[in-house]
Amino acid sequence: MNNKATQYTGNKQFAVIDTQREEPGAGEVRIKVAYCGVCGTDVHIYHGMMDKRVDIPVTIGHEMSGVIDAIGPDVSGYAVGDRVVVRPLDNRAEKPSDKGFSHIAAGLKFIGIDSPGAMQQYWNVPAFTLHKLPADIDMKLAALTEPLAVACHDVRLSGLTAGETAVVLGGGPIGMLVALVAREAGGKVIISEMNPTRIALAEEMGFNVVNPAKTDLVEYVSEKTDGGLADVVFEVAGVQPTVDVMTEVAGIRGRIVMVAIHGQPRPVNLFKFFWKELKLIGARVYEPEDYDKAIALVSAGDLQLGRLVTSVAPLSGVQSVFEQIDANPDGMKVLLDCQA
Structure with missing residues (x-):
């Protein structure tokens, strides 16, 4: 089964490639990504400002919404078809010296920067990063959960x-x-x-x-x-x-x-x-309660979040999306439709 994925290849260039859809490993789920937002950090990566950190070529992206497509061994509490967002923090290197603040742990890895991200059709992630979404939520607006958190x-x-x-x-x-x-x-x-x-x-x-x-x-x-x-x-x-x-x-x-x-x-x-x-x-990133609050705010629908979505583009248009962000400093939030 194919998976269409974007790749940052350096020098302000993105490619769109066909890869094989991977089965989720132990403790992982595979997500059919609905939408992925473009973050300021993604733009920094596009500009080459993080070339020493990212593993080029790399699939980036961390502001997303999606549906669980497959579940690996040793995962409980989730089912295929669940709508979810990912809190993209890999805190498995947490130590006692981090004092329990895993979101700012010294060994923290940011998923979508330090490991493959969501600008692709299917994405395997650790299940501990997931937050469930209400079944009736607007998936475009749900992709704003991460920055809202x-x-x-x-x-x-x-x-x-x-x-x-x-x-x-x-x-x-x-x-x-x-x-x-x-x-x-x-x-x-x-x-x-x-x-x-x-x-x-x-x-x-x-x-x-x-x-x-x-x-x-x-x-x-x-x-x-x-x-x-x-x-x-x-x-x-x-x-x-x-x-x-x-x-x-x-x-x-x-x-x-x-x-x-x-x-x-x-x-x-x-x-x-x-x-x-x-x-x-x-203040750096977020903790689980901030994600819960953000999901509740998206679901309530009172914040006019839709007005912050400047445009929506297919994965195949990723190169022009980043070029247009550079050309249009007035824009707010651009989303990639990962299934279009």
């Missing part, structure tokens, strides 16, 4: 409570998901974003949006909060200007959540941490 983790670690003001620095895909989850938690959300298309989308979805190139963000937030400023700040953009403003826009005892990945050290105004008793919270 990132946002759930970020908001949960922030300690945001109803009525607090949250400022989201960056209105890209993750920033919008953080804003949606923060609003669902009862937060008063303000988004800082400079891209006109993303500003328009956020405003259409009911958010207060500030373009910091045109409006002083700190003054705006101060006016909205009677001088109290933000209770929580989510730094999602990952650039120096947002690092500079995060300590300015946070109010007394504000919590700053570092969502973005900064590949190098950055200057930070540490005086503000002393002066306002601020907290800086690191």
